[in-house]
Structure formats: structure tokens, C-alpha cells
Amino acid sequence: MATILIVDDKTENLYLLQSLLQGHGYEVKTAANGREALEVARSTRIDLVIADILMPVMDGFTLCREWRADEALRAIPFIFYTATYTDEKDERFALSLGADLFLVKPAEPNFILHAVRDLLESKAIRPAAPAPEEAGREQAFLQEYNRVLIHKLEDKLQDLERANAELRALDIMKDNLLRNVSHELRTPLTVIQGYAELIGSARSGPVTEKQIQQCASIRNNLDRLLHMINNLIFLADPDALDRNRRVGRIAVGTLYAAVADAAGPKATEKEITLAFPESTAVVEGDHSELLQALYNLVDNGVKFTPKGGRVTITESIVGDAVRIAVRDSGIGIEAEEQMRIFERFYQVDPSTTRRYGGLGLGLAIVREIARKAGGRIELASAPGQGSTFTLILPLAAA
Ligand code: ADP
Numbered sequence: 001m002a003t004i005l006i007v008d009d010k011t012e013n014l015y016l017l018q019s020l021l022q023g024h025g026y027e028v029k030t031a032a033n034g035r036e037a038l039e040v041a042r043s044t045r046i047d048l049v050i051a052d053i054l055m056p057v058m059d060g061f062t063l064c065r066e067w068r069a070d071e072a073l074r075a076i077p078f079i080f081y082t083a084t085y086t087d088e089k090d091e092r093f094a095l096s097l098g099a100d101l102f103l104v105k106p107a108e109p110n111f112i113l114h115a116v117r118d119l120l121e122s123k124a125i126r127p128a129a130p131a132p133e134e135a136g137r138e139q140a141f142l143q144e145y146n147r148v149l150i151h152k153l154e155d156k157l158q159d160l161e162r163a164n165a166e167l168r169a170l171d172i173m174k175d176n177l178l179r180n181v182s183h184e185l186r187t188p189l190t191v192i193q194g195y196a197e198l199i200g201s202a203r204s205g206p207v208t209e210k211q212i213q214q215c216a217s218i219r220n221n222l223d224r225l226l227h228m229i230n231n232l233i234f235l236a237d238p239d240a241l242d243r244n245r246r247v248g249r250i251a252v253g254t255l256y257a258a259v260a261d262a263a264g265p266k267a268t269e270k271e272i273t274l275a276f277p278e279s280t281a282v283v284e285g286d287h288s289e290l291l292q293a294l295y296n297l298v299d300n301g302v303k304f305t306p307k308g309g310r311v312t313i314t315e316s317i318v319g320d321a322v323r324i325a326v327r328d329s330g331i332g333i334e335a336e337e338q339m340r341i342f343e344r345f346y347q348v349d350p351s352t353t354r355r356y357g358g359l360g361l362g363l364a365i366v367r368e369i370a371r372k373a374g375g376r377i378e379l380a381s382a383p384g385q386g387s388t389f390t391l392i393l394p395l396a397a398a
Helices: 011-023 034-043 060-069 088-096 109-125 135-200 209-236 238-244 252-269 287-303 352-356 362-372
Strands: 003-007 027-031 048-051 078-082 101-104 247-251 273-275 282-286 310-318 321-328 376-381 387-394
Touching: 003 011, 003 034, 011 027, 011 109, 027 034, 034 048, 034 060, 048 060, 048 109, 060 078, 060 088, 060 135, 078 109, 088 101, 088 135, 101 109, 135 209, 209 238, 209 252, 209 287, 209 362, 247 252, 247 287, 252 273, 252 287, 252 310, 282 287, 282 362, 282 387, 287 310, 287 321, 287 362, 287 387, 362 376, 362 387
Parallel strands: 003 027, 003 048, 048 078, 078 101, 273 310
Antiparallel strands: 247 282, 310 321, 321 387, 376 387
């Protein structure tokens, strides 16, 4: 059975052609560029070669020229199979190098198979082709070679620019979608939350003790959803948040109380002791942002701490800043992961989302909020020994 060498730098192109030819009983060898193709052809028997034109290391034109100049290879049929064909001159040039055929991608599978079969049959009766260009034609060859390759590169550049513009448009669409979806999701959830509260408080009619508990569970889960959506909005629509930003003096103790309310039920569910300190600190910033940052840290502490553990918040004043440390007795974080976890969507364990919930956004947001408030975040952790995230914020001027 004939052996065909396919030369292309794109694995998907190689794969398609290889499947077609192997499916029709041919043996197939592959190479990613001209130089590899020559190495394969000089070490294995090849009956026909199909080559792309634009490839790194050695392009198809140079390959064809070397192929035809090599006594051992020159009788082997050579097909160009290229997607970047735009000009008849390219085809003429390719054939002038000694190629037998110039096919434009994507060609019909049957057409390729016929061409291959015809060339393999004709090979048997064909005299070895001479090397096409003599020394005197070298300069003309080089000129034409440069012209065609530059032309093809220009095409490629245009393709890339087009693809780039499409990607940019898609990126904008994705941002719009994320922004709209997160805002749209928040509105009905807020309504549901209101009703769950109304029913659970028995203000709209009598309810049983069990129903009160069930409403509390609805509210806790809604809180979690809203928290996730707030994290999404923080990244998807920072402008909207900036427009709504209200910077003022904030007693840190009010943040503790709100976070205790929001994170308490989940901690209780996991039998985790959640402890907040007495606070004296006053900082300057946006209340809902700082709340979100602290909640993200405490929520992570509860999330990554096994049942029965502890999440302890402590506060200290150092110079003109308050250090709010959220320490947990949880799974801890490897040293090499400690920088990466502040990146958007990064999670140490990719199965985390299903196991613990979350989107890998929380810490990216904490870092951004700390930065906006003129502060920073620090981390000390070791696997199996828990983690301490410290939020450092400048104190408000007295
Ligand atoms: P997520 O929504 O996944 O919690 P984060 O940005 O808040 O996203 O955290 C990113 C990753 O950092 C987490 O998925 C987890 O792997 C790790 N991580 C964050 N906080 C802790 C913690 N207290 N203990 C252990 N690992 C943590």
C-alpha cells in the first residue's frame, strides 16, 4: 500500500487529511514543516507528498524546491494543498517549482482521493523530473518566491486582524451579557428575599415553627446567591459600582455585625465557631464594598474549614492602619498557590466549585476593594494548618 506524507503545521489539518487517506487504505506519515518532511522522506519510503505552503522553519515552496533537487526524491509526486491561495500566479509559481498539482483547501474528499490515485499511477510511468531551476534562474526564482510569500503573509495578517476584531467584538458581547444577566438576576432574587422574610416573620399570616425554619433556609440560600451575583457584578460592571460608591466614615464594628449575620447560619450548620472582636476602629470607604470584602474572607474561612473548626476574626491597630485578621483552622494553602488565588477565577482545586461552591472571584474582589480603600491584603498559610487573611485598611482621620 502506498505511503503518503502530509506536511502541515496545523494538527487539525493533518488530522482531517490523515483520517481521509487512512480510511481509504493509505499509509500516512506526517510532518509539521518542510525540514521535518525532508527528514521523514530521507529515512522512509514515501510514494507521494501533500504539503501546505505557509509553515514555520521551512515553508512548502522551499520544501518543493529541495524535493525536486534531491535525486532520491524528485520522482515522487508533490501536491500543494493550501488555504491561502488567492492568485493564479501563486499556482503558476508552485507548478514552476516542479509540483504536480495545486489544490485549494478545502477540496472535496473525492477530488483529493482521485488526484492522489492518478498521481500514484502516473508515477510508475513518469521519468524522474529534472530539478526545475538552473543557476541562472536563481535570481528570478528568489524574486518570485518573495513576492508570493509576502502576498500570502499579507493575507494571513488580514485574516488575523479580522479574527482579532471578531474576538474583541465577542469579548464586548460577553461583558454585556455578564453585566445584564447579573443585574437581571439580582432584581427577582431581591423580591423573593423580601417575601421569604415577610412569610417567615409571620406578618402576612400565621405560620408554623417548621415553616419559619424553612423560610430561614430560603433566605440563607438567597443570601448566598445574591452574594455570588454581587461578586459577578463587581467584575462585570465596575462602572455601575463606581457610580453608586458612597465613601464615608465606617465603624468597623458595624461590618462585623453584618458579616456575622450573613455568615453565621452557614457556620452554625457546619458547627464552626465564628468569633468577632470588639472594635474601636473607624475607616473610610464604601460600606457595601468593605462588607463584601470582609464577607468574602469570612465565607472562605467557613467554606474551607472542616466541620467543628474555628474562624476567628481579630483586630489590631498598627500605626495609622487597622489590621483585620481572619484566621481559620481549615485546609490551608500551599506556598506556590498563595499568589495565584488572588487572580480572577483561580481556584486551587478546580473541582472546588462543585465541592465548596464559589466562582474563584472572591479574593480578586477583596484585593481590588482593599486597593480602592488605600489598603492591602496579606496571607499567611500552610497546608493543614489553616490560613490567616489580613485586611489592612488606613484609619479614618480623627
Ligand atoms: P472561591 O469562590 O472559589 O472561594 P476565591 O477567590 O474566594 O474564590 O478563592 C480562590 C481560591 O483560593 C479558592 O477556590 C481556594 O482554593 C483558595 N482559598 C481561598 N480562601 C481559602 C481559605 N480560607 N482556606 C483555603 N483555601 C482558600
